Amino acid sequence: MSIITMATTKGGAGKTTVAQMITGAVHRQGYSVAVIDTDPNGTLSNWLTASSGMAIEHKQILDESKIVSEARKLARKHDLIVIDTAGARSQATIFAIGCADLVLIPVQLSQGDVDEAEKTFKLAKSASQMTDRKVPVRVVYTDYTPKTKLAKKVRKEISDRGMEAMSTRLHHLVAYKELTFSGKVPKKGTAGAQGQLLVQEIAEMGCLPFMRNLKQAS
Ligand SMILES: Nc1ncnc2c1ncn2[C@@H]1O[C@H](COP(=O)(O)OP(=O)(O)OP(=O)(O)O)[C@@H](O)[C@H]1O
Ligand SMILES: [Mg+2]
Known part of the structure; x- marks a missing residue:
């Protein structure tokens, strides 16, 4: 088992989209995924109830102590x-x-x-110290425009700040915006491939130990 948390104090950065892409890609490979939504807006849990087309156990938890x-x-x-x-x-x-x-x-x-x-990175580091566990923290670029000066500048800032x-x-x-209407996680095309590649990269970090056959995710 493994627990992956999407976090940033910035609203609208892509937390729910990344959660949907990972949930969809891992579920499609036949593994058992469950979701916890701690956002009072309930976007992720509403999606699973209403339109994802996937039978996935999910809970919206608004009492942080639980x-x-x-x-x-x-x-x-x-x-x-x-x-x-x-956010x-x-x-x-x-x-x-x-x-x-x-x-x-x-x-x-x-x-x-x-x-x-x-x-958020500093919060995560501090939580790691508090629990005495070394938890990996990674930025995932979303809504990304490759080969732009802006992308290069942001990548440099992220790296300069130690992330x-x-x-x-x-x-x-x-395709990622369409997901908000259709509820269906893209399987094909560039978005489908990026979802699978993200899961594969997470697995290669050793964060999905249940996923033995990495080739399935490629
Ligand atoms: N790669 C992408 N390409 C295009 N649009 C994207 C991409 N990633 C996210 N979006 C869009 O950006 C918006 C915000 O994304 P999302 O809801 O995932 O952010 P969030 O961090 O969960 O927001 P909140 O803090 O409000 O919960 C959505 O409309 C989503 O479709
Ligand atoms: Mg969200």
Whole structure:
């Protein structure tokens, strides 16, 4: 089992989108995924109830004191637990980070995204110290426009501030916006491939120990 938390105090950075892409890609490979939504807006849990077309156990937990125990309970039954958080600093985010095996910080190409990513990164480091566990933290670029000066500048800022990023980036694509209407996680095309590559990269980091045959994710 494994717990992956999406976190950044920046609203609209892509937390729920990354959570959906990972959930969809891992579920499609036949593994058991459960989701915890700590965002009062309930975007991820509403998606699973209404339009994802996937039978996935999910809980919206608004009482932050229950996040860690619920995550551990679900982790006994499922291969992967995906936790989504709200785009603001909250106790819930700290607990969701504290029980994670991997923290993903979505970053779009803006100064606000970089600044909030750094604050979230520091929170994650502090949670690691508090729990005496070395939890990997990685930036995931979303709404990414490759080969632009802006992308280069943001990548440099992220690296200068001591943060590591996943090599897989979710490019600026209509398919990710369509997902908000259709509820269907893209399987094909560039977006489908990026979702699978992201899961493969996470598996290669050793964060999806249940996934033995990495080739399946390619
Ligand atoms: N790679 C992408 N290409 C195009 N649009 C994207 C991409 N990633 C995210 N988006 C869009 O950006 C918007 C915000 O994304 P999302 O809801 O995932 O962010 P969030 O961090 O969960 O926001 P919140 O803090 O409000 O929960 C959505 O409309 C989503 O479709
Ligand atoms: Mg969200």
